[in-house]
Amino acid sequence: MIAFATLLERLLFTQGRNDKIRLLRQFFETQPDPDRGLALAAIAGELHFATAKAGLIRDLAAARTDPTLFALSYDFVGDLAETVALIWPGAATNAPPPSLPEVVEALNLTPKPRLPALVAGWLDATDAGTRLALLKLITGGLRVGATGRLARVALAEFSQGRAAADASPRILPDDIEEVWHSLAPPYLPLFAWLEGHADRPDPATAPVFRPPMLAHPLEPEDIPTLTPAILRAEWKWDGIRVQLVATPGGRRLYSRGAEDISAAFPEILEAMNFEAVLDGELLVIRGGTVAPFADLQQRLNRKTVTAKLLADHPVAVRLYDQLFDGAEDLRPLPFDARRARLEAWFARTSPARMDLSELIPFATLEDLAALRATAREAAIEGLMLKDATSPYLPGRPKGKWWKWKRDPLTLDAVLLYAQRGHGKRSGSYSDYTFGLWKGDELVPVGKAYFGFTDAELAWLDRWIRNHTTARFGPVREVEKSLVLEVAFDGAQRSTRHKSGVALRFPRISRLRPDKPAAEADRLEALERLIPK
Secondary structure (H helix, E strand, C coil), X not given: CHXXXXXXXXXXXXXXXXXXXXXXXXXXXXXXXXXXXXXXXXHCCCCCCCCCCHHHHHHHHHHHCCHHHHHHHHHHHCCHHHHHHHHCCCCCCCCCCCCHHHHHHHHHHCXXXXXXXXXXXXXXXXXXXXXXXXXXXXXXXXXXXXXXXXXXXXXXXXHHHHHHHHCCCCCCHHHHHHHHCCCCCCCHHHHHHHCCXXXXXXXXXXXXXXXXXXCEECXXXXXXXXXXXXXXXXXXXXXXXXXXXXXXXXXXXXXXXXXXXXXXCHHHHHHCCCCEEEEEEEEEEECCEECCHHHHHCCCCCCCCCHHHHHHCCEEEEEEEEEEECCEXXXXXXXXXXXXXXXXXXXXXCCCCEEECCCECCCCHHHHHHHHHCCCCCCCCEEXXXXXXXXXXXXXXXXXXXXXXXXXXXXXEEEEEEEECCHHHCCCEEEEEEEEEECCEEEEEEEECCCCCHHHHHHHHHHHHHCEEEEECCEEEECCCCEEEEEECEEEEXXXXXXXXXXXXXXXXXXXXXXXXXXXXXXXXXXXXXXX
């Protein structure tokens, strides 16, 4: 457990991506099984404990600390696990700190009534750094700047030393990605393969995720380099990218980031009575019309869905591409050939809750620009441009696929509230709620936590501390005097917000300390931007 805690601490205070990869690689090289595999699962978000939750930690802290001291500490730190790790008043004990395998096994098997005493004993037997690692395991969300994808990059580099020594084929992160979902912690077959002790794990017919092909944003300087004759154009819809995997071994619906979201969309899983791997966009569609993204948000991040949600927010998948037809891998084929196979497959299969993404006819780049100009009025994000000759390549290969999104909208809003961030931002106020004028009142219309530089974050943090008017736990209310220019991709009606409006992808584009709050935009200006 101490080695895992040291890894988390170093990852937290290491900024560079390559440096984080080096730390992970060293950990995989030096730690034994199953410790390294369990650490990998924790970083990848694959460890889940049914009974050990954040509420357990709050109850333990309440029993051991003064509530006022805890509230003040939590307000300053902004993170539950970090607060408890620092403030925990340990009791004398001769017990040694637990190992990582002991912790994982106990959290999985210990009955819920016995957990408080067990966890308290662990916290008593460890220092602050190890306590933090323990608490992060329980509360979830390590927030150390290392993702499952980054860990798989580190695993690929970890395997390169062996590959160089015996001239065996190099293992790439995407090779690991393709077997990942057929494995389970502590990943003993994976490490045996990476070290050259065993063959590549065979996913066989398991419904595993394949790395998706991604697009580059189309910048103005890129437009003259395009060749219309070899481009294919589609609308860029405002949903989420998904991969549908149906094999003899099962059915899965994955997000673009490889998260299994099958449980949230059972009607899509039910419609996958075929054997294929498909790429598409998940949308709420009513009567043939695509609903705003806010409607789809009602279905996201749910482990179960009610009959009412299924009826009120019906989803479908607009298909873009086909990766496998049965066991046949279509990814090496050029886009035009894959598209022809997809159309033939669709006509033959007629899957429920799915349709085909339209290929938009055009002749010139000017035609494309004119089409893009109509996207906002049609409540579409923009255009996708694809090289007709390109195979389906993992990652973001340059010059193959482009996304030409409509220009963002902007409004001048007033900062209302600020909240502490997480991870490396836990000491700064970096999450901002802003509002617009409705009559003589400012009403919240959105929240943003990116778009600004580190220097602007430092300036905002100082301003917030100096202009606080009230505190609510980790949230501060501030003087209604600072104007922020907010960029966003669209707006839609929302019953969850006091203003009745929700923004799509809001971000801070500029600080406007020069502008009086009275001159910020009004809610009516935002309402006029909502598509009819």
